[in-house]
Amino acid sequence: MARIKGKDTLPERQVAALLSPHGLSWESHAADLPGRPDLVFRDAKVVVFVDGDFWHGWRFPQWRDKLSVEWEAKIKRNRERDVRNQRKLRRMGWKVVRLWEHQICDNPDSAKRRVLVALGLEPLMELLT
Structure with missing residues (x-):
């Protein structure tokens, strides 16, 4: 696990x-915010998390029984921490965008639009079409 990168991952670089x-600029992995969001747009108070499907447990209930007890506990703790950090950020007045690894790969334009909508740079109706 020591070789698993937490910063500058391929999905983060893709976003x-x-x-x-x-022409956007952002801060990466701001240590002063809960969860150290991957992208931070301070002026707009928007944070973006780029979550790996495995490490953050995309559809975890469907495959958790295939893991060892230790791995199941690890992913469960990650998911609980993600929820806590998201709640803290929202209480602090931040908009939180969570992009999953597969969403970025499968539909990069949709992932981009979600961030632009949160930043107020693209109308919400564009996201729905």
Whole structure:
């Protein structure tokens, strides 16, 4: 597990590449915010988490029984921590965008639009079409 990167992952770099042409600037992994969000847009009070499907437990109840007790506990703790951090951020007045690894790979334009909508740079109706 020591070799698993927590920063500058491929999905994070993909999101950055999607947002860069829009002239946006952000802070990465802000230590002063709960959960150290992957992308922080302070002026807009928007944070983006780029979550790996395995590590953050996408559809965890469907596959948790295939894991050892230790791995199941690890993923469960990750998910609980994610919920706590998201609640803290919202209480602090931040908008939270959570992008899953598979969403970025399967539909990068949709992932990009979700961030732009949260930043108020694209109308919500665009997201629905």
